[in-house]
Amino acid sequence: MTIRALAFDLDGTLVDSIADLARAANAARADLDLPPLAEATVESYVGDGAHSLVARTLADDYTAQWTDSAEQQHAMQRFDLHYKAGLTIATRFYPQVQETLHALHELGLPLAIVTNKPERYTLPLLRELGVSERFEVIVGGDTLPERKPSALPLQHVLDRFGVAKDEMLMVGDSKNDILAARAAGCPVVAVAYGYGSDVSALGADHVIERFSELLEFVES
Numbered sequence: 001m002t003i004r005a006l007a008f009d010l011d012g013t014l015v016d017s018i019a020d021l022a023r024a025a026n027a028a029r030a031d032l033d034l035p036p037l038a039e040a041t042v043e044s045y046v047g048d049g050a051h052s053l054v055a056r057t058l059a060d061d062y063t064a065q066w067t068d069s070a071e072q073q074h075a076m077q078r079f080d081l082h083y084k085a086g087l088t089i090a091t092r093f094y095p096q097v098q099e100t101l102h103a104l105h106e107l108g109l110p111l112a113i114v115t116n117k118p119e120r121y122t123l124p125l126l127r128e129l130g131v132s133e134r135f136e137v138i139v140g141g142d143t144l145p146e147r148k149p150s151a152l153p154l155q156h157v158l159d160r161f162g163v164a165k166d167e168m169l170m171v172g173d174s175k176n177d178i179l180a181a182r183a184a185g186c187p188v189v190a191v192a193y194g195y196g197s198d199v200s201a202l203g204a205d206h207v208i209e210r211f212s213e214l215l216e217f218v219e220s
């Protein structure tokens, strides 16, 4: 396969954002007189967007659904306030991410972000980390009517880049990334270090341990 473009998941793939997400989730819980959750617990609740994260962290239950209740709305407001105030206090790129993005850019490949994180967090976070300019297209969880695992965000990027589905590599860390890539017909590589548990069982085309291994897929 010839790769002519790449689309990246954000949380758990490009950046380790758990400390800031957990801090905001626990600050929201404290506002509601609830005790804090362990970072690993919050990590297990990330992946389906902010509403889902707030519903799960409020209930401390992975199966909790967003129902738009008054309590959930209140928790969302508190989470929003705390998270926006500290998007990048501890959030950092995983090793080799910046160098590899630079190398891919130098190869002339257009790069996109396809995240379930809402735009109001995604865009300032990328700005604060100084990489907004690296990505020609940024799709957040609320940019389009559907988010991952829907194919829609990746189809949007394919249209913008004008490349065929088998020419764009999706890179992610969790089940939603792989399902979205499959639904869109894109090849997919999973990073082993992200938030998805047992990523090797998720059915990606390849699993990589280090981000720089991506270069092998575009230079072959």
Ligand SMILES: O=C(O)COP(=O)(O)O
Pocket (backbone or CB within 6 Å): 009, 010, 011, 012, 046, 047, 048, 049, 050, 053, 114, 115, 116, 117, 118
């Ligand atoms: O914010 C989320 O729910 C997950 O974000 P991601 O799609 O970048 O992993």
Ligand SMILES: [Mg+2]
Pocket (backbone or CB within 6 Å): 009, 010, 011, 012, 013, 047, 172, 173, 174, 194, 195
């Ligand atoms: Mg992710």
